[in-house]
Amino acid sequence: MPEAASAQPTRAIDGVSEFDRDTAVTRREPGVYDIDLSAGWTIINAVNGGYLLAVLGRALADALPHPDPFTVSAHYLTASQPGPAVVRTETVRTGRTLSTGQASLFQLDEQGQEVERLRVLASYGDLDSLPEDVRTTAKPPAMPPMEQCFGPEDGPAPVDGSTAITERLMLKLDPSTLGWALGQPSGKGEMRGWFGLADGRDPDPFSLLLAVDALPPTAFDLGLSGWVPTVELTVHVRCRPAPGPLRVSITTRNLAGGFLEEDAEVWDSDDRLVAQSRQLARARLA
Amino acid sequence: MPEAASAQPTRAIDGVSEFDRDTAVTRREPGVYDIDLSAGWTIINAVNGGYLLAVLGRALADALPHPDPFTVSAHYLTASQPGPAVVRTETVRTGRTLSTGQASLFQLDEQGQEVERLRVLASYGDLDSLPEDVRTTAKPPAMPPMEQCFGPEDGPAPVDGSTAITERLMLKLDPSTLGWALGQPSGKGEMRGWFGLADGRDPDPFSLLLAVDALPPTAFDLGLSGWVPTVELTVHVRCRPAPGPLRVSITTRNLAGGFLEEDAEVWDSDDRLVAQSRQLARARLA
Numbered sequence: 001m002p003e004a005a006s007a008q009p010t011r012a013i014d015g016v017s018e019f020d021r022d023t024a025v026t027r028r029e030p031g032v033y034d035i036d037l038s039a040g041w042t043i044i045n046a047v048n049g050g051y052l053l054a055v056l057g058r059a060l061a062d063a064l065p066h067p068d069p070f071t072v073s074a075h076y077l078t079a080s081q082p083g084p085a086v087v088r089t090e091t092v093r094t095g096r097t098l099s100t101g102q103a104s105l106f107q108l109d110e111q112g113q114e115v116e117r118l119r120v121l122a123s124y125g126d127l128d129s130l131p132e133d134v135r136t137t138a139k140p141p142a143m144p145p146m147e148q149c150f151g152p153e154d155g156p157a158p159v160d161g162s163t164a165i166t167e168r169l170m171l172k173l174d175p176s177t178l179g180w181a182l183g184q185p186s187g188k189g190e191m192r193g194w195f196g197l198a199d200g201r202d203p204d205p206f207s208l209l210l211a212v213d214a215l216p217p218t219a220f221d222l223g224l225s226g227w228v229p230t231v232e233l234t235v236h237v238r239c240r241p242a243p244g245p246l247r248v249s250i251t252t253r254n255l256a257g258g259f260l261e262e263d264a265e266v267w268d269s270d271d272r273l274v275a276q277s278r279q280l281a282r283a284r285l286a
Numbered sequence: 287m288p289e290a291a292s293a294q295p296t297r298a299i300d301g302v303s304e305f306d307r308d309t310a311v312t313r314r315e316p317g318v319y320d321i322d323l324s325a326g327w328t329i330i331n332a333v334n335g336g337y338l339l340a341v342l343g344r345a346l347a348d349a350l351p352h353p354d355p356f357t358v359s360a361h362y363l364t365a366s367q368p369g370p371a372v373v374r375t376e377t378v379r380t381g382r383t384l385s386t387g388q389a390s391l392f393q394l395d396e397q398g399q400e401v402e403r404l405r406v407l408a409s410y411g412d413l414d415s416l417p418e419d420v421r422t423t424a425k426p427p428a429m430p431p432m433e434q435c436f437g438p439e440d441g442p443a444p445v446d447g448s449t450a451i452t453e454r455l456m457l458k459l460d461p462s463t464l465g466w467a468l469g470q471p472s473g474k475g476e477m478r479g480w481f482g483l484a485d486g487r488d489p490d491p492f493s494l495l496l497a498v499d500a501l502p503p504t505a506f507d508l509g510l511s512g513w514v515p516t517v518e519l520t521v522h523v524r525c526r527p528a529p530g531p532l533r534v535s536i537t538t539r540n541l542a543g544g545f546l547e548e549d550a551e552v553w554d555s556d557d558r559l560v561a562q563s564r565q566l567a568r569a570r571l572a
Binding site: 070071073075077078092093097098100102116119120121122123127130131132133134135136137138188189222231232234236238239253254255256257258259261272273276278280282 | 356357359361363364378379383384386388402405407408409413416417418419420421422423424474475508517518520522524525539540541542543544545547558559562564566568
């Protein structure tokens with residue numbers, strides 16, 4: 001158990017975390033929500049895909065009768081910009097255990113036309129209603145303790161592509177997956193790190209949607225550089241996370257034809273596998 | 287290389303394979319398609335989820351400007367029945383390299399009301415346009431040759447839950463993942479086998495959508511029995527498959543709270559990883 005997991009988290013001074021404030025949606029009418037996408041979650045001017053997923057996730061949690069995202073599938077269409085956006089949701093089916101919804105995020109282009117940024121299909125349930133049974137062969141990622149891991153603030157080499165979002169995250173990467181920052185990528189396609197929110201807010205199902213897409217791309221560890229845009233990202237939330245830092249492990253096994261998959265696992269401080277995700281992304285081959 | 291991979295495939299006598307005939311959709315108007323869901327792809331009266339995905343995949347291939355499914359995310363809503371159905375598609379975005387669409391399958395209930403069976407978001411491209419580069423650490427599954435594997439016809443124990451669909455598939459399971467059929471599940475959550483269409487039709491991107499959901503559930507290898515309904519299934523098609531039998535490997539690492547993931551890999555006769563999928567399914571805990 002990491003020492004930091006038992007430490008008292010530091011909350012934002014006004015009592016509202018940056019993540020909660022910046023993912024809050026305002027209901028305009030039933031199923032339609034307004035949001036001002038924050039510039040605080042951008043990487044080189046692009047709004048982080050996990051942050052966008054958390055925004056749509058919160059809108060669907062309001063629109064659907066069940067509170068927690070169980071499985072969320074997002075197809076990314078155009079690049080979102082910081083600023084005003086509208087989320088339109090549709091309740092597809094409501095059931096006793098699960099309900100399914102759809103959500104899209106729109107922004108206005110320079111001509112004032114609505115442009116769709118991403119579309120999501122998601123099935124929601126109640127994590128607290130699930131039985132306690134666990135039969136798992138999955139093991140938490142082998143990783144050094146947090147104090148032996150490195151974040152963007154630990155330089156010397158600045159983490160490529162890290163901008164505003166790094167100030168909002170507590171991200172400490174396993175040095176064995178950081179060779180690329182020194183020009184020596186391992187070629188294994190792995191990225192591992194400790195993850196939390198910088199203001200100490202504890203994880204919940206919505207911050208898990210952010211966590212799976214917040215590490216540097218595994219493509220860097222494969223020796224590629226440059227942008228790796230997500231085509232599709234599906235997250236399964238399997239358990240409500242315990243307080244304390246998360247461990248995130250991302251692996252790519254198959255880079256082929258200019259596309260690669262990124263498989264993420266998120267583990268909580270109780271050693272529970274709390275989320276699994278897979279995305280298909282485009283890689284610019286060097 | 288398996289011997290059968292180089293053998294001349296046996297085609298259906300009329301030149302149209304069962305799979306092509308039973309997934310053919312008829313355009314009623316732009317974006318709307320009729321289909322008669324065949325009873326030939328059922329397991330204990332339920333229409334196979336991979337077959338349904340192939341039907342929607344073919345409708346979207348007609349509706350979108352790109353021919354091949356790259357990533358298809360399906361959320362299953364209600365149980366489909368053999369018989370008439372309508373597929374409604376929407377073109378969400380068209381781009382140079384990729385286009386994204388949505389499709390839903392509807393059937394009429396006893397009161398004549400349309401009921402949605404499943405909804406799909408999918409991004410399509412052209413597999414033939416991709417560069418040849420492959421940098422993969424993925425290895426084909428270790429599996430005995432086909433003649434040392436077993437299908438439903440090899441008894442003695444009938445494969446639980448196998449009905450009409452087994453007559454349309456060439457399915458030979460690795461005996462090390464078949465202990466459950468003799469009352470001795472390995473507990474590893476693995477299922478592996480050789481896969482093809484019984485009439486010898488060679489694989490294509492649409493039959494890959496079937497292949498990822500055609501083996502017995504890994505839950506059987508975990509000692510569970512009974513129905514394991516799919517909540518969500520996402521498939522990535524990574525490469526156009528070469529002629530010959532496929533190898534399909536499915537693993538479950540985390541059965542928890544009554545849900546499990548099934549990760550499938552499909553390898554072709556050229557040892558290329560041609561598809562990856564993950565589904566979230568519900569398990570009835572014993």
